[in-house]
Amino acid sequence: MINRKLAKASSFRYMILACILILLAGGLVLLPKYQQHEGIKPQELLGRAISPERYISTDEVASLIINQDPSYLFIDVRDEESYNKYSLPNAINIPLDKLLDEDFEAYLNQDEYDVVLFSNDHFYANEAWIICNRLDYKNLRVLEGGLNNWFHTIINPTKPTENMAATAFELYSTRKAASMYFGVAYPEQVKKETVPAKKAVVKKTIVPVKKKKKMPTEGGC
Amino acid sequence: MGPLIPNGIIPEEWNSIIAIIIGIFFGFILESSGFSSSRKLAGVFYGYDFAVLKVFFTAALVSMIGVLYMDYLGYVDMTQLYVHPTYLWGAIIGGVVMGVGFVAGGFCPGTSLCAVAIGKIDAIVYVIGIMIGVFIFSELFELFEPLYNGYFYGNITLMDTFGVNPYWFVFIFSLIAIVAFLVSDFVRKRTKKIFY
Known part of the structure; x- marks a missing residue:
């Protein structure tokens, strides 16, 4: 009796399998579509955003440039016009609206250099930082305060008043020396040396970056 | 993941x-x-x-x-x-050669090795035939090279070619499959x- 029932049910087995196949395939059509989440998880992004590693100070940048550290890339995210007026030495211009262009991907999405993003203030640079971090690009920093802060601290450092600590004076003299490197002439220095300090030419070199090749995994029948 | x-x-x-x-x-x-x-x-x-x-x-x-x-x-x-790369004419001509071999010999390359493993003599002959074919192809490779490397279309799929939604494609494809089974x-x- 049981066997006969079983046989009766199993005579439909191909029908049942066909129905399962159609149901599964139809389910794919009916699935609600959603934009697949690209990039890193929100928690991770937040973790990176509040990390103190995110910012780099102008003093650090100045010493990197003076020591000609080859492991850093400076990327100017302002528009081309402002970049042509003034930028950090050896900086690369990637305007914010062209940030995701394929030509520039090799500069941002790599693991060999540390990238310092900067703009006039640090807001646009932060925007670029967020976008690139969501795509899980590595080693990105933001110049704290941007170029405005760069002018206030390095190019035109404020003289400490007499009642300030000795460290402030030390910092001032370091910054003053740095500003001389970047071509600022001080009156007392000009008097001493008859040779006027030359305005350093902002060199715009292009650092070659190997383009990452995405190799497909090979296989086949 | x-x-x-x-x-x-x-x-x-x-x-x-x-x-x-x-x-x-x-x-x-x-x-x-x-x-x-x-x-x-x-x-x-x-x-x-x-x-x-x-x-x-x-x-x-x-x-x-x-x-x-x-x-x-x-x-x-x-x-x-x-995604397997598409060399259009190479695939078409190779497919025809393979199909004729399939009907004539009764094996496809994978199953022939399977049959060799259980000791079927016809499969052994078939595999020797494959080896001879491989040898001829390698010796005449320069002749076949334009066909082998030409008509390259990249790693395309049917969905790219027809520009259809993959989900609908799979649904229609499974309906076709079930009709094919019934027929x-x-x-x-x-x-x-x-x-x-």
Whole structure:
């Protein structure tokens, strides 16, 4: 009796399998579509955003440039016009609206250099930082305060008043020396040396970056 | 998350080991479902046995539906999967040669090795034929090279060519498959029963 029932049910087995196949395939059509989440998880992004590693100070940048550290890339995210007026030495211009262009991907999405993003203030640079971090690009920093802060601290450092600590004076003299490197002439220095300090030419070199090749995994029948 | 090996979840070194294990199971399943018999394989061309059509069609469908579901749920990144490159005329002419060989010899290259493993003499002859074919092809490679490397269309899929939504494509494809199964059953009932 049981066997006969079983046989009766199993005579439909191909029908049942066909129905399962159609149901599964139809389910794919009916699935609600959603934009697949690209990039890193929100928690991770937040973790990176509040990390103190995110910012780099102008003093650090100045010493990197003076020591000609080859492991850093400076990327100017302002528009081309402002970049042509003034930028950090050896900086690369990637305007914010062209940030995701394929030509520039090799500069941002790599693991060999540390990238310092900067703009006039640090807001646009932060925007670029967020976008690139969501795509899980590595080693990105933001110049704290941007170029405005760069002018206030390095190019035109404020003289400490007499009642300030000795460290402030030390910092001032370091910054003053740095500003001389970047071509600022001080009156007392000009008097001493008859040779006027030359305005350093902002060199715009292009650092070659190997383009990452995405190799497909090979296989086949 | 996936695919597992390109994303480093399984180390690269396991690649060949896993391939060998999967290969062993593939051969075992081919043999246990009777695919090492040239009569069964050739049956699909004479209309008395459609097991080959059903098995490979079902396998393609199951894997397609499975990959799409896993991609939807985020377990596999479909853009990272290997897509076989298309060399149009090479594929067409190669397909014709392979089809003629299939009907004439009663094996496809994979099943012939399976049949060699269980000691079938016709399969041994068939594999020797494959070797001779490989030899001729390699010796005359310069002649065949424009065909071999030409008409390259990149790693395209049917969905790219027709520009259709993959989900709809799979749905229509499974309907076609089930119709094909029904038709093949119908044909099989009409043809003379052959015992082999």
